[in-house]
Amino acid sequence: MRHILLLSLLYLTFQTSSFSQTEYIEVNSSILKETRQIKLQLPRNYSSSQKEYPVIIVLDGDYMFEPFAGNVDYLSYWEIIPESIVVGINQAGFRDKDGQIDSESELPVSTGADFFEFVGYEVLKYIDDNFRTTPFTIIAGIDYMANFSNFFLLKETPVFSGYINFSPDVTPKLPERLKRKLDKVKQKIWYYLATSEHDIHQLKIKTETLDSYLSICNNPNFNYKYRVFENADHFSFVADAIPSALLSIFSTYGPISDYEYESDFLSSQSPANSLEDKYLTIQELYAIEVPIRIVDFLKTAEAIEELKLWEDYQNLSKLARKEAPSTVLRNYFQGLYFEKIGEPNRAIKEYQAAYGLESAGYLNSEVLLGRADELKRIYGN
Numbered sequence: 001m002r003h004i005l006l007l008s009l010l011y012l013t014f015q016t017s018s019f020s021q022t023e024y025i026e027v028n029s030s031i032l033k034e035t036r037q038i039k040l041q042l043p044r045n046y047s048s049s050q051k052e053y054p055v056i057i058v059l060d061g062d063y064m065f066e067p068f069a070g071n072v073d074y075l076s077y078w079e080i081i082p083e084s085i086v087v088g089i090n091q092a093g094f095r096d097k098d099g100q101i102d103s104e105s106e107l108p109v110s111t112g113a114d115f116f117e118f119v120g121y122e123v124l125k126y127i128d129d130n131f132r133t134t135p136f137t138i139i140a141g142i143d144y145m146a147n148f149s150n151f152f153l154l155k156e157t158p159v160f161s162g163y164i165n166f167s168p169d170v171t172p173k174l175p176e177r178l179k180r181k182l183d184k185v186k187q188k189i190w191y192y193l194a195t196s197e198h199d200i201h202q203l204k205i206k207t208e209t210l211d212s213y214l215s216i217c218n219n220p221n222f223n224y225k226y227r228v229f230e231n232a233d234h235f236s237f238v239a240d241a242i243p244s245a246l247l248s249i250f251s252t253y254g255p256i257s258d259y260e261y262e263s264d265f266l267s268s269q270s271p272a273n274s275l276e277d278k279y280l281t282i283q284e285l286y287a288i289e290v291p292i293r294i295v296d297f298l299k300t301a302e303a304i305e306e307l308k309l310w311e312d313y314q315n316l317s318k319l320a321r322k323e324a325p326s327t328v329l330r331n332y333f334q335g336l337y338f339e340k341i342g343e344p345n346r347a348i349k350e351y352q353a354a355y356g357l358e359s360a361g362y363l364n365s366e367v368l369l370g371r372a373d374e375l376k377r378i379y380g381n
Contacts, residue, residue, distance in 0.1 A: 022069065027126075031118045032111075037090040038123065041069040042131070043076065043083035052132045054084045054286060057119065057160070059141035059149060060095070061088020064238075068140060071243045081250040082288050085131055089119065091145070099148045106171040108151055116151060120159050134287035138162035138190075138249060142238065143169045143203060150174060153189070154181055162190040164245045166238055167199050170206040175213040182217045188285060189222050192245040196229040196237035203234065223249075253282055253290070256299045271303035272315035292323045294361045301333065313337035328354040328363050335368065344379045348372045 023040045065088025076083040100112030108116045141149040146168035152159040195207040225248040229237040268274040320329035335350035351372035
């Protein structure tokens with residue numbers, strides 16, 4: 001079956017209407033035997049970089065794509081989440097048949113099975129073949145199609161890494177099936193589930209039932225978040241749930257949060273090692289290589305200062321030499337180390353050696369030279 005599906009891709013044609021950041025693509029699908037439309041938003045700097053990007057598939061793309069694309073663009077601009085490729089699958093006029101499931105097995109059947117294969121094989125393969133992607137993929141849906149998205153998780157090897165379910169219209173057998181699957185899943189899975197205070201009553205009950213199963217899953221590979229949005233109904237809560245879901249799934253990616261600072265960095269024997277571990281974890285979880293942010297270097301220095309672990313300034317200096325060699329950071333941290341252990345002359349030399357190097361946040365060579373002059377004044381050098 002897999003062989004037949006892959007062969008069918010030879011007859012799949014995609015015609016793009018433009019080369020702008022957001023493209024409308026007409027898909028002549030050999031699986032669905034009809035033409036369907038998808039929307040595509042590439043990261044702002046896609047054409048000028050060689051980076052690879054996570055992929056976010058949005059079901060009901062005719063009305064869900066734009067809010068997802070806007071939030072991804074905004075949050076990634078501030079480096080809170082990674083830049084990502086967002087794909088919306090338009091389903092206006094097709095939604096009922098796309099989500100068709102068998103009443104007894106409660107699994108995709110007929111046109112529902114075709115749509116499942118269309119998303120899992122044709123669309124994903126096209127994106128992977130034509131754009132620079134990482135293996136980290138997310139699927140998002142609401143009510144009827146949110147329930148459908150879970151079938152990708154039930155595969156022997158889950159198709160997606162992240163699942164965003166807004167008020168899913170859960171079928172009776174699904175909660176237990178997901179629980180069994182997630183209890184033993186060996187790959188990292190992120191799952192975000194949300195409803196609202198004034199959601200459609202039947203959907204809210206179903207969502208709460210699903211939560212009662214997922215919340216007791218103790219598999220360390222399963223990362224789960226459940227939210228109930230107050231003062232919102234079935235439609236309005238989505239505006240708040242989209243950024244919440246993205247922040248939850250990419251929680252490790254962003255700059256050091258207040259929680260991380262308190263729980264990880266201030267409890268560490270080496271904040272510099274904690275910083276390096278954070279970025280290694282980002283690479284492991286999301287398959288993305290991210291240079292250590294200047295703001296995180298400076299936040300780590302705050303932890304070293306607060307803990308009075310002066311030796312760790314040397315570790316931070318070595319890390320800065322590796323990650324930001326053209327900036328003043330290496331000399332700044334090394335200078336701080338010599339200041340703290342009572343060797344002002346060596347600190348002065350480090351600060352002076354930063355002359356002409358690139359700035360890092362509020363730090364530049366003038367700031368470091370000023371610090372050297374202050375030490376000279378204090379110690380009479």
